[in-house]
Amino acid sequence: MEGHCIGIVGGLGPYAGLDLVKKIFDQTRAVHDQEHLRVMLHSFPGDIPVRPEFLLGLTTVNPGEAIGRIMVGLVRAGADIIGMPCNTAHCPQILQLALEHLRQADAKTRFVHIIDAAVAQVRKTAQPGARVGLMGTVATLRTRLYQDALEAAGFIPVVLDQAQCEQVQQAISNEEFGIKATSSPVTQKARQILLQAAERLVALDVDVLLLGCTEIPLALTESAYFGIPAVDATSALARELVKAYDPSRLK
Amino acid sequence: MEGHCIGIVGGLGPYAGLDLVKKIFDQTRAVHDQEHLRVMLHSFPGDIPVRPEFLLGLTTVNPGEAIGRIMVGLVRAGADIIGMPCNTAHCPQILQLALEHLRQADAKTRFVHIIDAAVAQVRKTAQPGARVGLMGTVATLRTRLYQDALEAAGFIPVVLDQAQCEQVQQAISNEEFGIKATSSPVTQKARQILLQAAERLVALDVDVLLLGCTEIPLALTESAYFGIPAVDATSALARELVKAYDPSRLK
Known part of the structure; x- marks a missing residue:
């Protein structure tokens, strides 16, 4: 197989994987099938232990092990x-x-980081020193993944209080109305909670x-809310993946 | 890797591949990410020569060669x-x-045939002897793929006249308004042509x-038109794939 190939670690969750592939296709210049990029999606959700439980210290099983195996599988298949x-x-x-597993399998594979992609998109959207309202899972917010990256880039991260963050988490993972349980379409309740948070x-x-959670843009698909532009991390990652493949293919 | 894994030959076209994966997820019983099935999508559209041109005798390059290579890649990755x-x-x-390539790589891999899946769904939807209105590409109709399968199953296939079939083909492949050129969302013009054909x-x-063309359900997503039920071949294939994985996982 000649030329590049984008490999997507899917299953985290399954619909977020599809959403990323769709956003890659949407942002590719193409009139004929043949002009679309080579993309692989490996969606093996049952193989990957839950992430928040590990980060919140409720289990010692690191999901990075299974994710690494899936990355290696993508590389072996040509990514x-x-x-x-x-x-x-x-x-x-x-x-x-x-990434340790990935590097052992192939040191040259390029990993495109979603946080870097999202912060780069914030940089295009807002002035230095801007206040960035952050929506994500409780675990993501607690690890300060985005807060640290935004501060390093000269932005001021703004997060909701704990009770409101828990509500956003429910919109994502509640077993009745959450996006992970009901993605297609998402429930009005999940969307309403996210709109209220916004x-x-x-x-x-x-x-x-x-x-800053790949389930959120499954419910919030507009480019702005209440007059304020929204940066969608999935869409930002899709753009950076197309650029890594070939910048001239980006819409 | 233990357990089953569904491999999807994508890229024919890219959005039809996504639509199939989405319909697999939609038709799987799952509340948590982990309950979704293992699915791989390999979308390499540029590797696969155009199908209609081969079937209409405009080229001798058989796309089956490239499709076989992609199938073998899916099997090697675990499908x-x-x-x-x-x-x-x-x-x-x-x-x-x-399939010759696939059998050489692994004789046990199960290939789920879209025509069989669609005809099985017609059988659930209509009485024996029913008249089945067929929409598809000019090449698919000319090969009588569906007509022969429907007749063998005791149905009466009904197709439009040549000029009307050409219009359906335009809704699929026109470089300005066709579904392959503009899938997300499809153009009103493409949808109108297909509605008129229906x-x-x-x-x-x-x-x-x-x-009977996997681009059509990207534009026609309802379950009935003008009071007549519609069988979507992509959705039928998704159901049969879930059943092949594990019938108890089917919604």
């Missing part, structure tokens, strides 16, 4: 560029273990909203 | 059940060559509509 549509799985404790962040005078 | 969301690529001249088939007194 030379890897993306993973799950923000939580990018925390160093998980990602470093996965409204509260806007009330905190943010300049941009950052959808 | 033991294979599906291909492209009706045209199921015509024997193409499929037999692809209406004309209904006027020919059909009992069921068969969407």
